Amino acid sequence: MRRKIGRILAPVMAAMLVFGGCGNKTADRVTENQTHKTEDESNEPVEKEPAEDEDELKEENQEEQNTQDQKTDVEEEEEKAEIPEESTLDIDYTSVDGLRMEKGSRISVVIKNTESDYWKAAKKGMEQAVSDLNEYLGYKGDDAITCTIEGPKDENGVDEQVNILDMVLTENPVVVCLSAVDMSSCEAQLEAAQEDGIPVVMLDSGVKSDDDLVYAYCGTDNKAAGEEAAKQLCEAIKDAGEVAVMSHTQLSQSSKDRVEGFQEEITKNHPNVSVVSVDYQPSKDDDPTEEESIEAVLEKYPDLKGYYATNQATSEAVLSVLDKHTDRSVQMIGVDMGDTQKKAIEDGKEVGSVCQNPYGMGYATIVAGARASLGLESDKKIDSGFQWIDKNTIGLEEYARYLY
Numbered sequence: 001m002r003r004k005i006g007r008i009l010a011p012v013m014a015a016m017l018v019f020g021g022c023g024n025k026t027a028d029r030v031t032e033n034q035t036h037k038t039e040d041e042s043n044e045p046v047e048k049e050p051a052e053d054e055d056e057l058k059e060e061n062q063e064e065q066n067t068q069d070q071k072t073d074v075e076e077e078e079e080k081a082e083i084p085e086e087s088t089l090d091i092d093y094t095s096v097d098g099l100r101m102e103k104g105s106r107i108s109v110v111i112k113n114t115e116s117d118y119w120k121a122a123k124k125g126m127e128q129a130v131s132d133l134n135e136y137l138g139y140k141g142d143d144a145i146t147c148t149i150e151g152p153k154d155e156n157g158v159d160e161q162v163n164i165l166d167m168v169l170t171e172n173p174v175v176v177c178l179s180a181v182d183m184s185s186c187e188a189q190l191e192a193a194q195e196d197g198i199p200v201v202m203l204d205s206g207v208k209s210d211d212d213l214v215y216a217y218c219g220t221d222n223k224a225a226g227e228e229a230a231k232q233l234c235e236a237i238k239d240a241g242e243v244a245v246m247s248h249t250q251l252s253q254s255s256k257d258r259v260e261g262f263q264e265e266i267t268k269n270h271p272n273v274s275v276v277s278v279d280y281q282p283s284k285d286d287d288p289t290e291e292e293s294i295e296a297v298l299e300k301y302p303d304l305k306g307y308y309a310t311n312q313a314t315s316e317a318v319l320s321v322l323d324k325h326t327d328r329s330v331q332m333i334g335v336d337m338g339d340t341q342k343k344a345i346e347d348g349k350e351v352g353s354v355c356q357n358p359y360g361m362g363y364a365t366i367v368a369g370a371r372a373s374l375g376l377e378s379d380k381k382i383d384s385g386f387q388w389i390d391k392n393t394i395g396l397e398e399y400a401r402y403l404y
Contacts, residue, residue, distance in 0.1 A: 090379055091371070093218070093364035096132045099371065101174070103143040107369055108173035110165050111151035112181050112205060112252070117338045118312055118358050121404035122204070123149050125362025126177075133370065147366070151179075155249050156283060158182045165189045169198065174373035175215075177365050179204040183253040190214070199372035203365040205254040211380070215372040218365045218382040222254045225354045225386050226261025226310075229333050230270070232388060233306045236331040236351045240272040241305030244297045246290060246318050248311045250280040258310045258335065276301050281314065290317035304330055312336035315353065319344050337389065337403050345391050352390030355402035360384050 109126060111119050130147045139145060150168070152160040161181045168176060169192055176198055180186055183206060190213040193200050199215040206217050233243060245262060248255045259278060266273050277300075279293040288296070294317060298304060307322070307330055309315040315334030319341070322330055334341050334353040344350035361384035371378045387402050394403070 091377065093367045093382055094360075096129065096136050096367060096370065099133060099367070099374065099376075100137065101133060101145055101370055101373060103139055103145075105145045105174045105373065106171070107145065107147040107175055107177065107366065107373075108168040108171065109147060109149040109177040109203075109365075110161060110168060110179070111149060111203075112155050112161070112179045113153055113157070114149075114151045115153055116312060117404045118336050118356065119151070122358035122362035122365075125359035125364075126366050127362075128359075129363045129366035129370075133366075148173075152181065155181055155252065156281070158185055158251065162186060162189065169193055169196065172196065173198065175199050175201060175369040177201045177203055177369050178207075179219075180207045180253070181205075181249070182251040183207050183256070184251070187213070199369075201365055201369045201372055203361060205252050207253070216368045216378045216380055216382060218368055219361055219384055220254070220356045220386050221383050222257035223261035223264075225335060225356070226258040226263075227265040228386070228388055229258070229308050229335065229354050230262045230265035232352060232354075232390075233308055233331060233333040234266065234270045234273050236333070237273070237305040239270055242274055242276045242301050242303060243306035243308060244277040244294075244301065244304060245275060245279070246294055246307065246309045246314045247278065247280050248314055249283060251283065255280070255310055262308055276304070290314060291321050294318055294321040298325060298328065298330075304328075306331045306333070308332075309334045312338045312341065315350070316340045319349060322349065342394065342403055345389070345394055348391065352388060355387050355389050355399075357384045357386060357402065358404060359401060 107130065111122070113119055126147060126149060130145055134140070134144050137145075148168070150164050151157075152164070158181050162185055165176070165178065165186060166189060169189060176193055178186065178200060179202070186207055190200055190207070194213055200213065202214050202217040202219075204219045206214070206219075237243065243266075245259055247259050250256070263275055263278075266275055277297045279290075279297065281290055282288065290313075294307075298321070307318050309318045309332070312335070315332075315336065316338065318332055318334070322328070322332060332344075332350050334350055335356070337353050337355045341350055341353055345352060364382055364384055368378055368382060387399065389399055389402060393399055
């Protein structure tokens, strides 16, 4: 399914951020949605929050409209977010309108790592959503809604992330947003959150736990991203030859889905292409490094035609090794888009990359979390989309959001 990306209004206006995808090569997909229902399906204040005077609400709405009318061209150039436009989603996750959270509410976010460009971009989206909430509600100082964003320094920090989550739950936030390093971990913590009445929104990478423990999932359709990578790599190698995969941690649901999507697409639709190797980032000290695994594959398969890397770190590792084998003609496809990949695409060393939308995902996650804290309806799965970018599109302004 291919979609067009739309421009959105600045989040600081608390206006709608347009759902989108771009170009003939786009594969932004939306999963089938299930929704949580409540007796009160409106965005009115929950009973435990004192209702504001009707005249005050009218005055606030008029002031907000006046503010929007006075926005300048400079403000319109501020950072914007995009998520898929055509969808069956029941809720707009790009607007904070109607989300009347209690004063002083605290949202806790636990991510997979705090160092990558991808997660730094997602963090910006989360922070913008919280800023928009406070502006919309007029909260300042001690009344302001706050958001803590924590996580291990790398995606192998399973125990560290569990410890962080344990600590977060003792602080009794109104909602927890979690991207799990290990899809098999955190079940005890999710059960504890449910017992304490703390809703959980998953982002980027889910868990194997019962769906009843998770309010909503927001992130990329990772199987679809893997399928798109397979299509692009097969086109680059003229639909024939051996290809290999270098994936991030095997414990992650996102890694699992991107590999499965890639393999399934090749098996179903590319009979002359074979996946000869699938390797993962090391999870133990004595595991081979990414570079060592890639070198071993190149030695074992001298006729290798293509390489698929499933995130920024593994993409950079593949590029680093291929730079040492200039006599080899291996077509490389990545996921995500840091500076190293951007230069590689411009220099012709990387065919292109399936780029996620971390900023839009971060923003939508906070909106879903706010809805969860208020007991409002939400879609079970929220697709934040992705975009294929190659040398022909990397310089386009509308793709700047994906170059994180």
